[in-house]
Amino acid sequence: MRPMTQVAAPKASRRTPADKHDERRKALAESALRTLGDLGYARASLREIANNSEFSHGVVHYYFHDKLELIVYCVRYYKQTCVHRYDGVVAEATSPGDLVERFADKLVETIVEEAPMHRLWYDLRSQSMFEESLREAVTQIDQSLEDMIARVLARYAELAETQPALASPVAYGMFDGIFQQALLGHLNGRDGALEELRTRVVELMPMLLAPKA
Amino acid sequence: MRPMTQVAAPKASRRTPADKHDERRKALAESALRTLGDLGYARASLREIANNSEFSHGVVHYYFHDKLELIVYCVRYYKQTCVHRYDGVVAEATSPGDLVERFADKLVETIVEEAPMHRLWYDLRSQSMFEESLREAVTQIDQSLEDMIARVLARYAELAETQPALASPVAYGMFDGIFQQALLGHLNGRDGALEELRTRVVELMPMLLAPKA
DNA sequence: CGCGGATCTTGACAAGTGTCAAGATTTCTT
């Protein structure tokens, strides 16, 4: 959620004429994401998306070819900021135990703060099982999430002076599974779903390391 | 996909007059499941469902109150047979290693043979994150799947003469995660997705047991 | 047979959908 001013003003061009287009796409995406997070992929109509924004419903086709392109753009745009969520954890952790704590806390935090975005992601990924045209984007995002987990795990092993016991796809699959489970529980209003996620991650992480000797 | 004849004919009542109703509901559900597995929850219209069956589109509202009731009935109906998929594994395994092999094989087998049903389940579960009225059914099904995993794990620990190292919700979450990952890979046509699932499960299972001594 | 209830079909309705084109409006350039 960094400010949307471009990287800088290289010379005297305060607003590049062609970048305005990109700016608008992002603005549209940001308000579309709110509606998509509320209603999900199928139920969010272009009119509803436009109503919850400062634009009219027709403008979507000026900036996007069709509904699918808008939605893929939105999720890509969101996930782009998402994959660096644990960079701070990796950078600042001082010991294996510290890293585990920080990682678990961050996982809980993002469920509390961005549950609608996460359910939208799972919605889109499920849709991609039916809709061929979603698969490329979903595959790429999934890969970048796996890489994110891999970085955490690598740093964890480094701090513990050992090696990861599992390849990163497995680790990602596992975390994704219990994360999804916690998200579902949280949305169901099940008390303790978040605290359970925390303890589960804490007790799971050590198992992902190869024995020291 | 077992034959749809009822459990038997207990006495002289070959066809109970009121059971005909249930029979029809099941028949409708079975053909609806085909369409739902093809198109998913959102894209499968009642007309499309009816077209791929021997009925007309109006008959749905004779047997079901609305679309949601039909779909929930369908998924419940399917998953009901699903939760006993590994009962044979549990019953017939002769050693820890044998159980792991059989379990992994069965997981792969069901992806090959029932991928559309599995993606339908994930679709429905994702929808339940948005649609309150789906949550009860989804929660119940999820619980029964967790119980299924718990039975496998308990037997595994028993054969290995030790205890499970993780509570069943965690174990279920993990397996669900890597299963979903494999399903996605398989539907994407990624070669090796199934073989990877097999080896991942085989290498993961021993980590779920508490050390022997 | 013929009646009555269950079962099913047909057709319609109202609401909502993505898409697009024609024109209004704003913004920029010269």
Place this chain on the structure above:
DNA sequence: AAGAAATCTTGACACTTGTCAAGATCCGCG
């Protein structure tokens, strides 16, 4: 400031959707 290009609004289109009601058809029982 005038004209041109970019941007946005409005309204319509063709189509699909879930739902339901009226009537046709089937079935078993008197």
